[in-house]
Amino acid sequence: VALIHNIRLTVNGRPYxxxxxxxxxxxxxxxxxxxxxxxxxxxxxxxxxxxTVLLDGRAVVAxxxxxxxxxGKEVLTVEGLGSPENPHPLQRAFHEHLGTQCGFCTPGMxxxxxxxxxxxxxxxxxxxxxxxxxxxxxxxxxxxxxxxxLAAAYGDGDPRxxxxxxxxxxxxxxxxx
Amino acid sequence: MAVAIPYESVIGQRLPRIExxxxxxxxxxxxxxxxxxxxxxxxxxxxEYHNARILNIDTTEAEKLPGVVAVVTGRDxxxxxxxxxxxxxxxxxxxxxxxLGQPVAAVAATRPDIAWEAVQRIRVDYExxxxxxxxxxxxxxxxxAIHEGGNVEPVGPDLDHRRIRMGDCEAAFKEADVIVEDxxxxxxxxxxxxxxxxxxxxxxxxxxxxxxSCSQLPHLHQLVLSGILxxxxxxxxxxxxxxxxxxxxxxDICTDHLAAILALxxxxxxxxxxxxxxxxLLSTSDQAYPLIVMKSGVKRDGTxxxxxxxxxxxxxxxxxxxxxxxxxxxxxxxxPYAIPNYWFDGYCVYTDKAASGAMRGFNVADAIFACxxxxxxxxxxxxxxxxELRRKNLAYEGFISTTFTEMHDVRTKEVLEAAALAxxxxxxxxxxxxxxxxxxxxxxxKRRGVGICLGYQGTGSTGGKDPAMAEVSVNxxxxxxxxxxxxxxxxxxxxxxxxxxxxxxxxxxxxxxxxAGDTEATPYSFGTAGNRVTHHDGNAVRRAAAEAKQxxxxxxxxxxGLRAEDxxxxxxxxxxxxxxxxxxxxxxxxxxxxxxxxxRILVGRGYYMPEAGPVDVEGRGKVxxxxxxxxxxxxxxxxxxxxxxDVLRTVLCHDVGRAINPLLCEGQMDGGMAFGxxxxxxxxxxxxxxxxxxxxxxxxxxxxxxxxxxxxDHTNVVLEFPGKTGxxxxxxxxxxxxNTQAAAIINAIHDAxxxxxxxxxxxxxxxxxxxxxxxxxxxxxxxxxxxR
Numbered sequence: 001v002a003l004i005h006n007i008r009l010t011v012n013g014r015p016y017x018x019x020x021x022x023x024x025x026x027x028x029x030x031x032x033x034x035x036x037x038x039x040x041x042x043x044x045x046x047x048x049x050x051x052t053v054l055l056d057g058r059a060v061v062a063x064x065x066x067x068x069x070x071x072g073k074e075v076l077t078v079e080g081l082g083s084p085e086n087p088h089p090l091q092r093a094f095h096e097h098l099g100t101q102c103g104f105c106t107p108g109m110x111x112x113x114x115x116x117x118x119x120x121x122x123x124x125x126x127x128x129x130x131x132x133x134x135x136x137x138x139x140x141x142x143x144x145x146x147x148x149x150l151a152a153a154y155g156d157g158d159p160r161x162x163x164x165x166x167x168x169x170x171x172x173x174x175x176x177x
Numbered sequence: 178m179a180v181a182i183p184y185e186s187v188i189g190q191r192l193p194r195i196e197x198x199x200x201x202x203x204x205x206x207x208x209x210x211x212x213x214x215x216x217x218x219x220x221x222x223x224x225e226y227h228n229a230r231i232l233n234i235d236t237t238e239a240e241k242l243p244g245v246v247a248v249v250t251g252r253d254x255x256x257x258x259x260x261x262x263x264x265x266x267x268x269x270x271x272x273x274x275x276x277l278g279q280p281v282a283a284v285a286a287t288r289p290d291i292a293w294e295a296v297q298r299i300r301v302d303y304e305x306x307x308x309x310x311x312x313x314x315x316x317x318x319x320x321x322a323i324h325e326g327g328n329v330e331p332v333g334p335d336l337d338h339r340r341i342r343m344g345d346c347e348a349a350f351k352e353a354d355v356i357v358e359d360x361x362x363x364x365x366x367x368x369x370x371x372x373x374x375x376x377x378x379x380x381x382x383x384x385x386x387x388x389x390s391c392s393q394l395p396h397l398h399q400l401v402l403s404g405i406l407x408x409x410x411x412x413x414x415x416x417x418x419x420x421x422x423x424x425x426x427x428x429d430i431c432t433d434h435l436a437a438i439l440a441l442x443x444x445x446x447x448x449x450x451x452x453x454x455x456x457x458l459l460s461t462s463d464q465a466y467p468l469i470v471m472k473s474g475v476k477r478d479g480t481x482x483x484x485x486x487x488x489x490x491x492x493x494x495x496x497x498x499x500x501x502x503x504x505x506x507x508x509x510x511x512x513p514y515a516i517p518n519y520w521f522d523g524y525c526v527y528t529d530k531a532a533s534g535a536m537r538g539f540n541v542a543d544a545i546f547a548c549x550x551x552x553x554x555x556x557x558x559x560x561x562x563x564x565e566l567r568r569k570n571l572a573y574e575g576f577i578s579t580t581f582t583e584m585h586d587v588r589t590k591e592v593l594e595a596a597a598l599a600x601x602x603x604x605x606x607x608x609x610x611x612x613x614x615x616x617x618x619x620x621x622x623k624r625r626g627v628g629i630c631l632g633y634q635g636t637g638s639t640g641g642k643d644p645a646m647a648e649v650s651v652n653x654x655x656x657x658x659x660x661x662x663x664x665x666x667x668x669x670x671x672x673x674x675x676x677x678x679x680x681x682x683x684x685x686x687x688x689x690x691x692x693a694g695d696t697e698a699t700p701y702s703f704g705t706a707g708n709r710v711t712h713h714d715g716n717a718v719r720r721a722a723a724e725a726k727q728x729x730x731x732x733x734x735x736x737x738g739l740r741a742e743d744x745x746x747x748x749x750x751x752x753x754x755x756x757x758x759x760x761x762x763x764x765x766x767x768x769x770x771x772x773x774x775x776x777r778i779l780v781g782r783g784y785y786m787p788e789a790g791p792v793d794v795e796g797r798g799k800v801x802x803x804x805x806x807x808x809x810x811x812x813x814x815x816x817x818x819x820x821x822x823d824v825l826r827t828v829l830c831h832d833v834g835r836a837i838n839p840l841l842c843e844g845q846m847d848g849g850m851a852f853g854x855x856x857x858x859x860x861x862x863x864x865x866x867x868x869x870x871x872x873x874x875x876x877x878x879x880x881x882x883x884x885x886x887x888x889x890d891h892t893n894v895v896l897e898f899p900g901k902t903g904x905x906x907x908x909x910x911x912x913x914x915x916n917t918q919a920a921a922i923i924n925a926i927h928d929a930x931x932x933x934x935x936x937x938x939x940x941x942x943x944x945x946x947x948x949x950x951x952x953x954x955x956x957x958x959x960x961x962x963x964x965r
Contacts, residue, residue, distance in 0.1 A: 002290075023290060037210035038203025040421070042371045043453035047876035050371055078203035087202055095197040098844045102667025103200030104371040104421030110201060125889075133885045136876065138371055138422050139667045141847035142884040143891065167843045167893040168599060169836065175591040175896055176598060 007071035011036060012080025020067040027051045027062035029070070030077065038078040038107045042136075049135030052108035052115075053077045059115035061108075078107035081114060090114055090152040099148035101139035109135050113149045122153060125162060141165070184747045187676045187686055188905050191840040195672045195691070196665075207421050208375045208389045209450055216377070217246055217285040219439055219449035220292035222299045223458065224274035224281055227308035227529045227869060228323075231272060231301060234282055238298035244291035247442045248299070250282045254438060255407040259430070261397075265324055266495040266532060268405060268434045274303070275323055275494035276531045277869065278458030285439040285447050308529040311867040312467050312491040315528050323494060323527040330492060330525040332500040333794065337524075339503045341579060341796040344518030346474070349483030351964070353474030357555050358960040361547045363937040364861040365465040365491070367873065368536050369881050372421025373456040376436035379446035386437045390417040392694070393427040394704030396662050399696045405434050406441070410696075413437075418694030420705075423666035424852070428706050429461045429497060429534040454874045461534030462862050464502050465491040466543050471510075471551040474518075479561050479569045483518035486510050486547075490525045490540070491867065495532035500525040502540035504640050504792065508579045510544035512552060513589045513633045513806060514570040519579060521796075530869045535706065537852060542916040545632035546856075546937060549920030553628070553927060558961050563629050563924065564602055567593060578804075581797040586900050586908075588806040588832040593631055596808035596830035599894045602627070605812075622818045625825070626929025630920035631808045635801025636909040638707040640791050644784065645713035646700035649678055649725040651779035653772045655749060655765030657682065657689045657725075661718060662702025663710045664694030668911045669841040670710045674718045676837055677904050681722035682781075683746030684764055700782070708805070708909040711837060713785050715904040720783025728779050732771040733762060787902070802902045805909050807831040809853070809917035811888075813925040817948060820941030822858055822926055824886075829917070830894035834908030839895065845910045846893040851882045853918020858938050859886075933959070 002021035009016055011034060018033055027044075030036040030053070042050030044063045051062040054076040082088035087095065090113055100106040109132065116123060116131035123131070128149045129142075137145065143165035150161040170177040199205040236248040251257045251271030258264040270281050282299050286292035309315045315328040322328060332339045350356055377389040386408065392398045395415040402413050420427060432449045439447040451460065467489055474483035488506055492499045503523040511519045556566040571589040578584045597603070605627050608614040615625040637643045648660040659678045665671040671691040679686045692698050694705075702714055730741040733751045737744075737760065745754050752761045771777040792798035812826040829846050836842045859880040865871045873879035899906020923934055932947040935958050 031210075032212065035212065037206070040207070040372070041209060041450070042373070043876055045453065045875060045877075047453070048371060078201075082202055084198040084202050084204060087198060091198075091201040094201040095193050098193060098197075098840050100194065100197055100200040101669070101844055101848065102371070102420060102422040103196075103205050104207065104667075106200050107203040129884045129887075133883045136371065136881060136883065138369055138424065138852070138881060139848045140844060141849070141851035141882075142887050143847045144844060146884065164887070164889045165843075165847050165891040165893065167839070167846075167895060169839060169895050169897070170595065172835075172897050172899065175595040 005068040007068060009070045010074045012077060022068060024067040025063050026065035026067050026070050029067045030062060036077055036079060040104055040107055042104065049112060050105050050108040052111045052135060054111055054115060057118065059112050078110050081110065090117065093148040093152040097144050097148040097151055099140065099145040105135060105137040109137065109145055117153060125150065125164065186680060188680050188837055190838065192672065192676065192838055193840065194669050195675055205419060207372055207419060208377055208391050211377045211389050213377065213379060213446040216446040216448055217287060217439065217443060218289040218292045219283055219285050219436060219447050220296045221280040222282040222296045222301065224270060224277060224279040226274055226303055226305050227277050228306045229274050229303035230306060231270060231274065231281065232304055233302040235300040236282060239284060239295040242291065242295045242298060244287040245284060245295045246287065246445065247285045247439055248282060249438060249442060253442065254405065256405050259401055259405050260496055262499055263496040276529050277872065278531065280459060283435050283439060285443055310528055310530065310869050312489050312526040312528050315526050316489065316524060323529065328527040330496055330499045330527060332503065336794055339500065339507050339521065339523045339796065341507055341519060341521040343581065346483045346485045346518045346520040349518040350474040353482055354477040354963065354965055355558060356472065356474050356962045357558050358470065358472040359551050359554055359935060360958050361469045361471065361550060361935040363466045363543045363546060364866050365533065365863055366463045366536060366856060366860040367457055367862045367879060368424040368426035369879065370422030370424055370426055373451040373453060374427065374431040374460055375450040376432040377446060377448045378436035378440035380440055380444060385412050385414060386441065387414045387416065388433050388437055390415045390433050391420045391427050392417050392433065393420065393423045393664060393666055393706055395664065395694045395696050396701045397704055398430050398433060401430055402434060402437065406437060414697045416695050418664045420664050420666040423705060424537045425535040425539060425706065426460055431460045453876060457862065457873050457879060459531060461497055461532050462493065463536030464533045464540060465866060467491055467867050469547040471547055473551065473555055475555055475559065479559055479566045481514060481516050481555065481570050484511055484516050485520040488523040490523065491528050492525050493530040493533040494527060497532050497534045501640060506540040506544045507796065508800065509541050509632065509634065510548050511579050512548040513572045513631055515572045515576050516570065537912050538916045541634045542856060542919065545630065545916050546919040549630040549632065550923050550935065553924040554933065554959065562606060564597060567629065567631055580792050580800050582799045584804060586803050586898065588896065588898055589631065591896055591898065592806045592808040592830045592832055595894050595896055596810050596828050599830065599892050600810040600828040602810065622816055624815050624817060624929040625812065626925045626927065627810065627812045628921045628924030628928055629808065629810050630917040630924065632917045633804045633806045634708065634913045634916060635804050636712045637709040637787055637789065637801055638703055639789065639800040642790060643703050643709065643713060644786050645702045645717040646784045647714060647717040647721040648700055649682065649721040649781040651725055651729060651768045653769045655688060655763060655768050657684055658692060659689055659718065660692045660699040661714050662694060662699045663705045663714050666705050668845060669838065670705060673711050673837050673841060674714060677715050677718045678722045681719045682726050684749045688749060708912040711907050712903040712909055713787060715907060716785035717783045719904045720785065721781040723781065724783060725779060725781030728781060729764060729767050732775060732777055733767045803900045803908055805832055805913055807913060807917050809921040811918065811921040811925045813922060813929060815926055815929045815944065817930060820944035822939060822944060824854055824888040824922060826890040827888045828892045828894060829914065830896060831910060831914060832896040832898050832908065833910045834900040834903055835897050835906035836895055837905065837907050842895050842910050843893055846914045849914025850891060850918060851887060852915035854886060855882050856937060857919040857922040858940065861938055861940065
């Protein structure tokens with residue numbers, strides 16, 4: 001039998017009073033009670049990173065955070081970071097550098113990257129890779145995600161924006177360059 | 178004459194995805210993001226045996242639980258057998274269970290945890306039967322039969338297996354100087370999209386079943402669901418189009434059927450969301466090849482004169498696409514080489530594992546792996562450089578394909594040479610000759626090496642009928658609705674098709690909205706699979722946009738006393754071709770007049786039906802309109818103590834025909850690298866394959882590449898040799914980008930430490946075992962016979 005808890009938490013700057021059961025995770029509360037569906041349920045066991053949110057500024061996987069422990073805490077999800085009309089620079093970089101394909105890992109990736117840049121505004125490529133290694137993506141091969149994070153940190157055109165992947169287009173009907 | 182309309186083509190432009198800002202801000206609505214009022218949650222009782230007869234299913238305790246609204250078993254399914262080729266798969270097992278985790282009963286309840294609790298209370302009595310895991314055992318006549326008619330799935334009527342006899346291999350083997358034979362295998366993988374299977378089904382007020390679906394093939398699935406539910410097509414609507422990753426997993430119906438049945442039973446909306454464990458246990462996986470025997474007859478100068486292949490495919494408990502995969506395997510395992518004598522025998526076999534479906538690379542990746550590792554082994558036997566051996570044997574324009582038709586737009590040479598150039602292959606070879614490779618100080622336990630893989634694949638659902646259709650509607654304000662059947666599964670289909678529409682119609686990209694994958698709002702398409710959307714749907718969209726443009730021009734021409742052919746549209750402006758400065762009108766003005774004043778229909782329609790289809794009994798037929806070619810080169814570092822393989826540097830060269838959107842091409846090729854590396858080194862659904870006693874149940878057990886597994890130095894080489902049939906010469910770039918990594922990496926491991934890993938994936942223990950075998954002498958996996 002689940003116990004009932006009344007908690008107050010702030011999500012994306014807005015306070016909510018919610019009644020949760022002791023079996024609920026933060027992800028359950030966000031998605032099923034508050035209809036904040038940006039954080040995705042990819043595995044529900046902390047392996048994929050699709051539900052990454054910031055809890056009092058720290059990146060956590062919301063599926064492993066026990067909802068009653070969120071009383072009095074502040075949660076930031078990908079929706080709170082920016083909107084399509086007014087995206088956060090990190091979101092804009094993910095968009096422009098194609099750091100998103102199917103988009104399902106993106107909410108978690110963006111928040112993991114946000115946590116990194118908050119701690120370390122000038123990361124190396126290796127530091128970006130390490131920060132994102134807990135977030136799985138099956139589409140992109142990660143390069144353009146790494147590129148987006150570096151571009152958000154240093155600005156487009158900076159030589160430090162190097163994901164490790166480059167592309168060559170020899171041109172129509174050519175294979176040498 | 179020059180046109181004075183300012184205009185920039187959108188074909189070939191690096192454009193971000195049209196829905197990208199919704200993705201990055203978490204606004205995109207996936208199926209699991211749908212919560213409807215009064216919605217119930219489904220859960221299923223999963224079989225605890227690999228093979229058993231069901232004696233009794235008792236659901237009474239489950240039904241008593243407060244919050245449970247419905248419990249269903251196989252008896253509640255209007256037609257409890259489905260399948261694309263053979264209708265052999267039950268929605269809910271009713272007589273036998275044939276694999277671990279197979280759904281036996283389903284519950285709909287007011288909360289997910291109540292549904293799960295109810296499932297625990299369902300009691301199933303089984304008579305356990307001995308499972309058959311090994312396809313080679315299952316093929317034997319006395320093996321317990323999984324289906325009536327035995328465990329070998331017929332390729333066609335009166336055809337138990339795919340057999341190709343091109344030329345005379347027996348005679349050619351006598352002519353050969355040396356015969357090289359290798360026995361290889363490949364594991365079963367799981368697609369592992371980040372979004373697991375999920376459906377939300379509800380009834381509309383008139384009883385129509387509406388399913389929010391993550392299907393890759395919504396129109397095809399509507400047909401299959403019509404069979405299961407015994408409802409006509411207009412009583413079933415799939416709304417899809419936005420998919421959190423497909424890779425072939427969502428080619429198969431896994432949740433749509435039961436969600437619909439529970440919605441019909443309860444009259445309430447029902448969501449069924451897989452757990453990640455269910456994604457591993459009950460969704461389809463990819464086919465395994467427990468045995469591939471490659472035998473080639475070769476001349477001393479490196480000319481391969483004959484190849485004979487024997488292959489056994491493990492398709493799991495149900496057919497799904499089954500032997501179609503063996504066919505695909507048979508077409509590509511000869512390799513992109515001019516080998517005149519080619520014999521093939523391949524079998525599709527049932528075992529007690531979860532059904533396998535189509536996974537990115539659908540048997541083609543397997544064929545390329547076997548062919549290309551074998552090719553490198555031939556090079557080793559002859560003492561030739563692997564690049565030189567390939568150069569000597571390349572298929573050329575007009576060479577006869579494995580389906581007895583001429584191959585056109587053959588780009589073997591181009592992709593091989595461009596990859597070698599980008600990789601600096603000659604430099605590496607020179608350094609090796611002079612003992613300077615790898616050129617950095619390595620600890621004594623580490624070795625480095627390089628490898629090549631060359632491959633090709635047909636565009637489209639090769640060997641099947643493959644229609645695509647599109648509709649382009651122009652609104653009264655000049656904006657455009659593009660309706661296509663194929664969903665966007667992440668590759669950027671919506672963006673590419675919108676670009677094609679914008680270019681052909683002559684309107685800005687921003688004027689277009691795309692509706693995809695809704696069976697009621699979009700015309701039929703086979704769906705998003707088999708490398709086909711840019712080419713097939715792209716052609717259909719182009720034709721539909723051309724018709725819409727024609728309609729607009731007709732209306733404008735009427736008032737000017739001209740013919741439609743005298744007008745053109747670019748940049749959203751209709752103008753007179755010969756006098757663009759004299760008369761112009763915005764599309765919005767023409768469209769408003771056409772619709773609101775003249776009552777004209779501004780809907781262009783287009784279809785595309787490729788001139789390709791199945792092969793006959795002897796394997797003859799045109800299975801695709803064109804082939805795409807790719808080459809991967811890899812440099813790896815092997816740790817001799819641990820067997821760990823690190824991929825250091827890679828090149829992937831791909832002939833895309835024409836890059837409609839170069840940014841999206843790069844995205845596909847980057848992503849294909851990760852997929853291929855997973856296949857080469859990590860992914861194994863059954864780590865003790867062929868046994869299914871041990872199975873991966875989580876992303877902890879089943880490793881897919883992370884950001885840290887990607888080579889720190891990667892180059893995409895995007896070749897553009899426009900094809901004859903695709904829009905602006907585009908061929909394909911999606912599926913095929915992941916098919917050439919495995920052999921390149923295995924060959925690089927051999928180059929590094931001299932051992933062959935003939936079984937995929939090359940997990941550390943396999944590499945260590947190969948290193949041990951090398952010390953003891955080869956283990957009978959290879960045979961080399963010199964005739965002279």
